[in-house]
Amino acid sequence: MTILKKNQIFPGFNLSLGYTLVYLSLIVLIPLSAVVFKSSQLGWSGFWETVTAPRVVASYQLSFGLALIAGLINAVFGLIFAWVLVRYSFFGKSLIDALVDLPFALPTAVTGIALTALYAKNGWIGQYLEPLGIKVAFTPLGILIALIFIGLPFVVRTVQPILEDLEAELEEASASLGANRWQTFRLVVFPILLPALLTGYALAFARAVGEYGSVIFIAGNIPMVSEITPLMIITKLEQYDYAGATAIAVVMLLISLLLLLAINGLQAWTAKRTGRSRV
Numbered sequence: 001m002t003i004l005k006k007n008q009i010f011p012g013f014n015l016s017l018g019y020t021l022v023y024l025s026l027i028v029l030i031p032l033s034a035v036v037f038k039s040s041q042l043g044w045s046g047f048w049e050t051v052t053a054p055r056v057v058a059s060y061q062l063s064f065g066l067a068l069i070a071g072l073i074n075a076v077f078g079l080i081f082a083w084v085l086v087r088y089s090f091f092g093k094s095l096i097d098a099l100v101d102l103p104f105a106l107p108t109a110v111t112g113i114a115l116t117a118l119y120a121k122n123g124w125i126g127q128y129l130e131p132l133g134i135k136v137a138f139t140p141l142g143i144l145i146a147l148i149f150i151g152l153p154f155v156v157r158t159v160q161p162i163l164e165d166l167e168a169e170l171e172e173a174s175a176s177l178g179a180n181r182w183q184t185f186r187l188v189v190f191p192i193l194l195p196a197l198l199t200g201y202a203l204a205f206a207r208a209v210g211e212y213g214s215v216i217f218i219a220g221n222i223p224m225v226s227e228i229t230p231l232m233i234i235t236k237l238e239q240y241d242y243a244g245a246t247a248i249a250v251v252m253l254l255i256s257l258l259l260l261l262a263i264n265g266l267q268a269w270t271a272k273r274t275g276r277s278r279v
Helices: 013-051 054-087 093-099 108-119 126-132 140-165 168-176 181-210 213-219 229-238 242-274
Strands: none
Touching (some): 013 242, 054 229, 140 213, 168 181
16 A cells, blocks of 8 residues: 655645546547547558558568667767767767767758768768768668667667766676676676666667658658658648648557557566666
């Protein structure tokens, strides 16, 4: 049985909970319900035909596949970024720390244009990759780079506070017991960081799945090759096929929820194993 403290800054549990539920309904639940209701106008056969069209299925594979890969890459390099920012002191550290948040501040269209200018075949970087047979702009590789760019801060800013609070005595005790650096990291440090790392992965994945502005410029939007699912929704809306657009949105919603539930379940399991609360 939960015992509520009497002296709290915000008194009135029932009133606070009521406001929370009303706000959640207005901002999240009602709009999502409207999407499901609108798609139901197609009927089951029309809904199935819309969401299983080859072009749409190819966009699912591209969007979710690249979002998962981008999240994994960001989990690895985001951990390294956070480790460097927390454990080392060097000239320009404050500037690099501030630059990590740049993808948050930049308009997505600016990000897309900048990446396209860099990786196009006549761009600053693309002109050197093109002779090597590496094409980035207007390919799935370009989309992956854009998703990595916008997702990196989520991992860094989630892992960084945990690293800052990590007690150095744990590593010293591990070293005194004869563990080498890799064993200390793998058996002591990494299990503590894993719940936060999974949280950052989930946030980066969620952002990448729905990203549109920074991807649309560098994707090239070639059917069955570099068309993302959000673009398919926009295309349906431009054709005034609102029911078809909401049908694709419902599938995106369901797949995203299932993947996020799986990630959160894994996060809860790792937090329970390590005896630490979830981030």
